[in-house]
Amino acid sequence: MVVIQIKTSDQDSFLYETTCDTTNDALVRDITRVWNMRLRLEQLTGALREMAKYGPMKHPNKAGLDEISETYNGETVEKGAYYQPDPTGARTGNGVGPQLSETIERVVLDTESALSQVNTTRKIATSLAMLQEKLDTIRGVTIMAYPMGLPDWDTVRLTIEGNEGLEGTGAGMHMLDEDTAELWVASRIFDRSAGQTVADRLGRNEKTKVVGKLQRPGGGPPGREPGVSEDEKKAMMAFYFKKQEEAKRMAESSEDDYLHSSWADPKALQRSMRGQSNVKAPGLR
Numbered sequence: 001m002v003v004i005q006i007k008t009s010d011q012d013s014f015l016y017e018t019t020c021d022t023t024n025d026a027l028v029r030d031i032t033r034v035w036n037m038r039l040r041l042e043q044l045t046g047a048l049r050e051m052a053k054y055g056p057m058k059h060p061n062k063a064g065l066d067e068i069s070e071t072y073n074g075e076t077v078e079k080g081a082y083y084q085p086d087p088t089g090a091r092t093g094n095g096v097g098p099q100l101s102e103t104i105e106r107v108v109l110d111t112e113s114a115l116s117q118v119n120t121t122r123k124i125a126t127s128l129a130m131l132q133e134k135l136d137t138i139r140g141v142t143i144m145a146y147p148m149g150l151p152d153w154d155t156v157r158l159t160i161e162g163n164e165g166l167e168g169t170g171a172g173m174h175m176l177d178e179d180t181a182e183l184w185v186a187s188r189i190f191d192r193s194a195g196q197t198v199a200d201r202l203g204r205n206e207k208t209k210v211v212g213k214l215q216r217p218g219g220g221p222p223g224r225e226p227g228v229s230e231d232e233k234k235a236m237m238a239f240y241f242k243k244q245e246e247a248k249r250m251a252e253s254s255e256d257d258y259l260h261s262s263w264a265d266p267k268a269l270q271r272s273m274r275g276q277s278n279v280k281a282p283g284l285r
Contacts, residue, residue, distance in 0.1 A: 003209040014126040020199035032178040039171040054091035
């Protein structure tokens with residue numbers, strides 16, 4: 001399998017597997033779907049935790065802090081058994097309770113593990129089917145928590161059903177159109193013309209592994225990968241600093257300091273042969 005590492009930063013990337021016979025257009029479309037699905041799941045993990053703790057979202061016209069609504073507006077706030085006021089005022093405050101909260105947290109952690117950078121380190125590829133399974137699990141636990149369904153305006157419901165829940169969010173700004181997205185490898189774009197395959201761009205070796213960048217059209221080739229990673233750069237700086245400190249200590253010491261070292265003793269070999277190398281005066285350590 002040809003492995004393409006789609007990289008956005010040193011802390012965020014995923015592996016995608018394909019074949020040499022796959023058309024470039026089908027490849028870019030499927031990678032874009034995986035990209036967009038990852039953004040939806042990332043958004044859902046945070047929203048699910050808020051839903052479990054603070055309940056469904058209020059209608060946009062009624063959003064606001066419950067304390068202010070009760071004190072100054074004279075409104076009656078419905079408070080269930082597990083009520084916790086939402087500090088943002090966006091949700092009702094009526095969470096799902098401890099048992100369901102634990103179930104939702106397990107689902108969130110499982111989803112986060114599928115999106116983790118650790119998968120790249122462990123050489124675990126990401127597929128649309130795998131991410132769709134995580135989305136279906138989230139849909140199931142949401143129905144379990146709220147059998148009657150969430151409100152039409154709740155971001156959890158909107159994100160599960162499509163991309164509307166990402167509007168106005170950071171994740172929404174990174175969503176890509178599968179018809180126009182561009183895939184770049186080694187400063188060269190994958191030609192999406194009819195008949196062009198992965199082999200035309202990367203060759204016929206099925207064991208090829210490359211680093212790719214997915215982006216919007218018109219941006220030109222992305223910046224090249226640095227020759228030295230951030231961890232290697234830190235190790236080099238630490239080594240240079242250590243050498244610098246050693247050179248500083250040597251410059252500050254006198255020229256004959258080395259004469260006090262054991263290796264500079266002209267009689268060290270003689271004492272060692274006689275077994276007197278570790279002989280010390282009584283009372284000395």
